[in-house]
Amino acid sequence: MRAARLISMVLLLQNRGSLTADQLSAELGVSPRTIARDATELAEAGIPVYAEQGRGGGYRLLDGFRTRLTGLGRAEVEALFLSGAPEALSGMGLDSAALAARLKIGAALAPSVREAPRRVGQRFHLDAPGWFRKLETPDALAELSSAVWSDRLVEVRYRRGRRLGETAEPEPVTRTLAPFGLVLKAGVWYLVAGVGDDVRIYRVDRFDDVAVADTEFTRDEDFDLAAFWRRQQEEFAASMMREHIVVRLSPDGRQRLHRAVDAATVAGAEFDEPDADGWTRARLPVETLDVAYEEMLSLGPDVEVVEPKPLRARLAEAARRLGELYD
Template sequence: MSMLLLLQARGTMTARELADELEVSVRTVYRDVESLGAAGVPVYGEPGHDGGYRLLDGYQTRLTGLTGAEAESLFLTGVPSAAAELGLAAAVTTAQLKLKAALPAGLRDRVSRIAERFHLDAPSWYHDADDTPHLAAIAGAVWNRHPARIRYLRWAEPHETSRVVEPHGLVLKAGRWYLVARRDGQFRTYRVARILSAEVLPGTFERASGFRLAEYWDTYLDQFDRRRHRDVAVVRLSGHGLERLSGLLAPAIPAGGPGADGWTEVRIPIESVEWALPELLKLGADAEVLAPLELRERIVATLSAMSGLYG
């Protein structure tokens, strides 16, 4: 079934391409092609350098090979709000209707229950969604490989800059959109909400060979955390404090197990003393800062001021 859907979606594929995609041997591909032919599927091979396996023109298979779990999962792979922001809400709705029509009656009833019981809401709590008036234009440039001239508001001076970029992808992270684009031969990341204007330019560009958006994003996040967390705080936490720490700061590294008093000493990557101060104060009496000394002194000064304020 996987091979059949691959050929239906991509057209001609060599035995090696099929083997790599399906993570099987070329011998297995040869065997499975024979099995498809024996089952009446019109798949045939074309010899030569540009040859490969393909389906007879016009052949389409109905999605009768999907299991219940597979059919249901297809209706959980998209975030409706994200599709709407990209201008694809109508297309997603139409695609889901077509998919339902292609499914057998039994599976059709099961997937109809998905929208009634599951709703995906990407943005985090207590944060308004970004205003992204230029997202649709940027998405069109990504899809059609058009360069774009963007006016961008950045943190460093000069704050407002203009540059021509080659958009390679868009990422939705915690309800915020980010553009991954090539400029001067280097890939850079731009928060779409900080794009002040976007002009899609004529012509097309060649995408970077071997570029994988998901791989780039994982590397970018890792490097971002390394640049951001330039210091380490050593903190003692009660059991309750250890539970509450999750979601406030970067993952903590325990120095060992809990002591006799039930408290655990951990090392926490932090951006700066100013940034860590309010976050650690949220833990109240369930946390004691041991280092750096400046952070500990700032905690003491803050608590002293609060004590004086409340009498």
């Protein structure tokens, strides 16, 4: 929004003293030409912005000018508490609110502590995704985030994963959910939502369709999302592991297993003693056929799936096709 950008420009100049057009355009995401127009508009509105020419020049506010536009709005306060995770903010559509909040706080700080935010930013950073995983923004995230903030029900279509032995994709289910909160765990978004009298957890990337209803739900003010998530983490991970597979692992496969599968799989694994060739038979909990297939495929020739037969057949077919490529 243009009005928000003009306010942000004033607060940037108030916080930092002098900024070039290129610096302002980088901060605000517009062209230097737009910055020049904004500066003219601010000056015409009575805000004493002026340009200094020459080397070291830039836009400044008249000495002694202080804006009182430092009151934080609700969205900015909410975004501020998430400001350590910029990718998460962007996915929920709150990056502009977070920038405005930081600028307003900077403008309100006394000169003696105004460097504190910069010092913190130099020293600490929250990186939400796990290693070798790009943080993906599910299509439904922005709408779910809006529903969470406004306490509105959502009508959804949700895809569950295939269970072992199923050959066809399950039909999506429709649900009316009361979205209590969103959790970003190791690069994956989850929705914690009420369904009737139950509270359940859904992977956001499995929502095919989300419609925010006009109907508000009554939020339980005693519900603590962080405490709920802590209680449910182990239980939730275990509940996702609905099936088991039996495999044989080479010594290298046993060593690499923790990098190929989920931590809950490793925690629930049961291993026999290695045989004379060093291979270990193991029983592993898995989430779905698709997940198990991808995880075992990543171990290549260092794993043999013994059971169930549908998964073994699928990997055998993958091996056959791979052999044809290199034959």
